[in-house]
Amino acid sequence: MVQFHATTIVAVRRGPDDVCIGGDGQVTMGETAIMxxxxxxxxxIYRNSVLTGFAGSVADAFSLTEKFESKLDEHGGNLKRAAVALAQLWRSDKAMRSLEALMIVADRESLLVVSGNGEVIEPDQDFIAIGSGGxxxxxxxxxxxxxxxxxxEEIVKEALGIASSICVYTNDNISVEKL
Incomplete structure (x- = not known):
């Protein structure tokens, strides 16, 4: 099976009024083919109050983002509760268990990494990166x-720029969202 290397994502929070997430635009098939x-x-997502970014299979990540937004609805926008609920569902649901992606989710209070093996990780500092150039x-x-x-935003852009100059799976076509 050919593996897709699909990104570098960085999120930074410098207080409640300065939250940003960014990712590069490259999707690579195998070791060399830039698709x-x-x-x-x-x-x-969620009334423009939550930022998400994903690394891994694009189709899987879209599915996870939809499921995460429904968990945010179920939990009244509580990011941590929604992330834990998604991680539990992701790990326990037979169909979802095969999804290959990592997500960073952030709001004005929290920054989290959510994985398919049931982990919800809050970094020690208010920045995190995932993916091939993470x-x-x-x-x-x-x-x-x-x-x-x-x-x-400046940190996110510069960190992605640095990663793109080193990692062959990361390019400098950067997308940024901020709260």
Whole structure:
């Protein structure tokens, strides 16, 4: 089976009024074939109050985003409760168990990573990165967050730019959403 490498996502929160998520646009099939340069893997959901970004299978991620938004509806917009409910469903539902993706979700109070093995992780600091170039973007975001006064959006863009210059699965066609 040919594996798709589908992204780098970075999220940064510098207080309740400065929350941003961004992702590159590259989707790569196998080791070398770039299938798409302009995929959008970040979006606002739930009355424009929650940001989501995904890494992994695009179709799986769309399905997960829809399910997550329904969990937000069920839990009155409570991000943490909705994330835990999605992780439980994702892990226990036979059809969903095979979905291959990671999600970052954020609102004005929280920043979380949700995975299919039932994990909901809140990072120690208010930044996180996932995906093929996630380690590069995370390192860049950490340095910028801790050593500059840059805004969340500036950090996200710069971290993705740095990752795209290092990781062959990350490009510089960056999409950004902010609260």
């Amino acid at each position: 798409k340069n302009g995929a959008k893997k970040v979006k606002k 380690n590069y973007a995370y390192s860049a975001a950490k340095a910028l967050y801790n050593n500059t006064d840059m805004t969340a």
